[in-house]
Amino acid sequence: MSTKIMFEYVVRDKEGRIIKRGKTKGHSFVENYGKLLAQLFAQNDTFKLIPRGDTEKIFNKSDITTCTVVGVQSEDTNFHKYGIIVGSDTTTSPTPTQTDLVSPIEHSDTGLSYGDVVVGAYGEEDTYASYFTFSRTFTNNSGDIITIGEVGLACKLTSTNANNPGDYYILLARDLLSEAVDVPPAGSITFTAKIWNAA
Amino acid sequence: MSNVIASLLLSKGFIHEFTVYDKNGNVVRRGRFYSNSWNKNFTKLQRVLLCNTTEELVATDGSTTHSITRDYLDDIDVKAPEGDSRYGIVLGEGWSSPTINSYFVTVPISHKDTKLYYYDTSVDTRLNVADTNKRYFTIYRHFENRNTSSIYVREVALAVLIPVDGLFFTGLAYDSKQSWVLRGIDVEDVEIKPGETIKWSVMPLIET
Numbered sequence: 001m002s003t004k005i006m007f008e009y010v011v012r013d014k015e016g017r018i019i020k021r022g023k024t025k026g027h028s029f030v031e032n033y034g035k036l037l038a039q040l041f042a043q044n045d046t047f048k049l050i051p052r053g054d055t056e057k058i059f060n061k062s063d064i065t066t067c068t069v070v071g072v073q074s075e076d077t078n079f080h081k082y083g084i085i086v087g088s089d090t091t092t093s094p095t096p097t098q099t100d101l102v103s104p105i106e107h108s109d110t111g112l113s114y115g116d117v118v119v120g121a122y123g124e125e126d127t128y129a130s131y132f133t134f135s136r137t138f139t140n141n142s143g144d145i146i147t148i149g150e151v152g153l154a155c156k157l158t159s160t161n162a163n164n165p166g167d168y169y170i171l172l173a174r175d176l177l178s179e180a181v182d183v184p185p186a187g188s189i190t191f192t193a194k195i196w197n198a199a
Numbered sequence: 200m201s202n203v204i205a206s207l208l209l210s211k212g213f214i215h216e217f218t219v220y221d222k223n224g225n226v227v228r229r230g231r232f233y234s235n236s237w238n239k240n241f242t243k244l245q246r247v248l249l250c251n252t253t254e255e256l257v258a259t260d261g262s263t264t265h266s267i268t269r270d271y272l273d274d275i276d277v278k279a280p281e282g283d284s285r286y287g288i289v290l291g292e293g294w295s296s297p298t299i300n301s302y303f304v305t306v307p308i309s310h311k312d313t314k315l316y317y318y319d320t321s322v323d324t325r326l327n328v329a330d331t332n333k334r335y336f337t338i339y340r341h342f343e344n345r346n347t348s349s350i351y352v353r354e355v356a357l358a359v360l361i362p363v364d365g366l367f368f369t370g371l372a373y374d375s376k377q378s379w380v381l382r383g384i385d386v387e388d389v390e391i392k393p394g395e396t397i398k399w400s401v402m403p404l405i406e407t
Contacts (some may be wrong), residue, residue, distance in 0.1 A: 003212065003237065027406040031326055033336055034405035038324035038336040040248065041277045043357070047324070055346070062273045069249045088253070096326075096334050096407045119250045122243060127298040130242040134250060146356070155249060174407075195245060197212070197237035199297045 003037075005029060005173045006194045007084070014186035017088070024151065028175040030073040031096045036155075036172070039064060046161060051168040052081070052100040052154060058161040064142045066158040069134065069172075075112050080107030081169040082154040083117035084136040084191045090149030090180045098174050112146050113139045120192070131196030138191075140183045153193055155185045212237060214335060215355065215374065223275075224395040230389065235371035236357070239299040244371065248272060259285070259303040259368045260359050267361065276360040277338060279320045284310040286368050287320030287341040288399055289355040294375035301373035304356045315350055315391070316343040332407045339400040344391040351388035357401055368383040372401070 006026035013019050032049050039047040043061060050056050051066035071079035107114040120133030140146050153173040159165055173193075183189045221227050243254035247269050255264045279287030284290040284307060291304025310317040326334040331370050338357065357372040376387055386399035391397050 027332065030407055031405070034336060034403075035324065036248075036325050037324070037403065038322065038404070040244075040272065040275060040322045041336075041338060042322035043273065043276060043278070044324065064248075064272045065269050067248055067269070067272070068251050070251060077381045094332075096332060096405070097407075098269045118288075119252065122246055122252075122254070124239065124299065128298065131238040131301045132242060132246040132250065138220050141290075195242070195244075195249075197239075197242045197299075198235055199238055199299045199301060 003018070003195065003197050005153065007131065007175060008192045008194065009177075009189055010184060011181055011189045012187055013184055020181060022177065022181065024175040024177065027107050028094060028173040030094075030098050030171060030174060032099065032170050033172040036064070049157070049168070049170050050099040054168070057168055059157060059159045060161050063157055063159055063161070067155050069153060069155045070117045070119060071101040071114075071156070071161065072146050078156075078167065079116065082156040084134070084193055085152045085154055086112070086138060086148045087150040087152070088147055090148075090175070090176065091097075094174050094176060099171050101150050101171070101174060103150070105148070107148065109141060111142045111182055115139065117130075125196075129198040131194055131198055133192050133194045135190055135192040137188050138183070139188045140185055143185050145181070145182045145184055147180050147182050148177065148189060150174060150176050151191055167185045205356050206251060208377065210386055212404055213287040213372065213374070214329070214404065216400040216402065218395045218398045219307050219391060227395065230343055232338055234374040234378065236297060238301050238371060238373060240302065240369050241371040242299075249351040256361075256369045257302050259370045261302050265361070265363050265367050267363070271361055271363060271383070274362050277320055278322060279317070279360070281319045282310050282317055284317045286358040286360045288338060289356045289358060290315070290342060290352045290399065291349055294353040294377055296377055297373050297375060302370035303358060303373065304354045308350060308352070312345065314344075314346045316345050318342065326405070329404060331400065334405045337402045339398060341368070341398050342391070343396045346392055349393065350391045352397075355399065355401070
């Protein structure tokens with residue numbers, strides 16, 4: 001089986017009771033992730049990726065060591081721009097060339113509040129499949145229902161290339177939920193991303 | 200259906216492709232099949248890449264381990280030079296059922312000037328279109344049979360060199376004729392006749 005990513009979600013009401021569960025199919029990676037893996041093997045002097053809402057940028061070979069999906073608020077004010085991210089689009093099918101969510105729902109302390117990305121354990125399903133997980137909880141601090149239709153995974157990469165130095169946020173995967181999910185006021189939704197490989 | 204068979208039938212993780220050339224450079228045989236080769240080392244390497252963790256990877260000997268952090272991510276080397284059969288794409292003449300603990304070929308056909316000659320392993324990072332929702336990049340290597348009798352390939356491994364405390368060779372993928380045959384492909388042993396050269400390509404798939 002190829003490298004796959006699947007998103008599972010759990011919706012809770014304001015009392016913390018589970019009111020819905022679901023998951024995506026697991027064929028969600030986009031071209032940026034293929035390019036990142038290719039660079040891991042090729043070790044070229046430079047490589048190119050397309051950040052979210054941006055044009056193609058150049059990264060130096062050593063920049064791959066800055067890659068992370070673990071957005072944590074206490075360490076980075078831009079923690080919500082990478083890791084598991086969500087949007088409201090419900091119709092646009094995933095394609096390999098996508099570089100951002102179609103309709104991202106941005107982090108807001110008074111709207112949908114992004115929590116920290118929490119790294120889960122490495123695991124083995126049997127002798128033919130291994131995986132690892134990480135998760136993020138989004139809390140609805142608005143007074144209205146927030147509807148989520150798409151989910152994605154983005155990493156942060158810091159470029160040291162003289163042409164475009166700086167931090168960039170790169171979409172690695174995107175998927176549509178099989179049906180849009182409502183997060184009630186004061187409720188939350190937790191997405192867990194599972195990346196796995198099979199022999 | 201057993202987990203083994205289900206995994207084999209459903210898997211489309213790699214494309215393996217080989218092309219055999221005669222002494223004059225003419226193509227005499229071709230083969231292409233899907234594989235499901237990644238082992239646990241690769242899963243852990245992805246975890247290092249994305250989650251900044253420290254992971255124990257297992258060497259190609261199947262027992263030695265070493266801790267890898269993201270500081271090593273720009274030192275990973277699959278591009279084995281000519282004459283080096285310790286890593287890159289490595290061919291073997293044994294075979295076993297691939298599992299997440301398959302770190303290397305079981306019976307390596309090592310580089311020899313007078314037997315199977317290994318050229319360098321190369322990487323083409325361009326993403327090619329497999330179909331609407333699949334892309335792949337290509338890792339490839341040429342091998343020349345300089346022996347006086349045929350050489351039979353029954354397994355293939357993808358291994359990398361990580362320069363930690365000396366040289367650490369670790370396998371990331373393995374496949375064998377068992378799974379080639381189970382996929383209904385008309386390939387059992389891949390024969391390389393004397394004087395022939397084979398180009399073996401490993402093409403990891405990215406699926407949306």
